[in-house]
Amino acid sequence: MKQYEYAKNLTYSRLSFSPPLHPGAIIRDKRLHLNLTLSELAEHICNTSTLSKIETGNHKATPLLLSKLYEKLNIIEVPSLQLTNWLDPIRIKVYQHDLIALHQQNLNTSFHYQARLIKFASSVLNKDYVQAQKQILILQKMMTYMSLEELQFYYLFLGRYYMAFNEGLLAKNYYHLSYEIANTITLSDPLLLLSLAEYYS
Structure with a gap:
């Protein structure tokens, strides 16, 4: 619950102000x-x-x-600090449940945490919760750098992750944060709506 409180505070501060990457x-x-x-x-x-x-x-x-x-750190080429909406093609693969293509997408990200975000989503969809837990440990430390789109995606899969463990309150809370962000940035997310429908049914 402590991690959720941190996520909630971070989200509401980011909805009003999005600091540039550094x-x-x-x-x-x-x-x-x-x-x-x-x-x-x-x-x-x-x-x-x-x-x-x-x-x-x-x-x-x-x-x-x-x-x-x-x-x-052996950083030869410094990645751009501009976060484009790289998640759009990933979302399509998730909606199509194309897990093989989703796995291959890992190679095409600017930051390592983005590849972990894809791996986390893929692990949850594959019900590989041990692998998902490994990704959560790193992703929690990178949340402050995520864009709103990345946070929305992360929270959606955290909701699905906690649903798998019958942690209904945590699942609901993360779904709610995901929904709040999606509403604010006017993002249509069928998987989120499906997850909410599954939760409430």
Whole structure:
């Protein structure tokens, strides 16, 4: 329930204001992908608290510091900080239940967390809840960087995930957040409507 409260607060703040992405998002995304701790990445570069502030956008890193962090993370090509609506073709594959194509889509994302988001959705659809749980652990740490479209998609599958474990209240709460976002950004999501219909029936 604590994670849901965080998700709810994040969502309502994002519905009124969507902050731009910053280099810290790239750093955190790659660090989590490589399974490095803050202190492991910061070693010989900066102190851990500075790195933490860079990742959260509370400290503007110098170009030299950023290049050292990128080098240690082996980031050769810095992804664009503009989040396009890359989810549209993914949604179509989900609606068609085309899980093979969905799995192949993993390779075409700018950020590692986006590939994990696809893997999470695919795991839930395949009822592979062990794999889904692994993705949740990383995705929870990247929520602050997700676009509203990504959050809406994530919450929808969190709802389906918790329904599978008969966690009705959590499922309902995440469905509700997903619905709130979909309404705000005027997104038609048949899978969300189907999930809500299944929940209420």
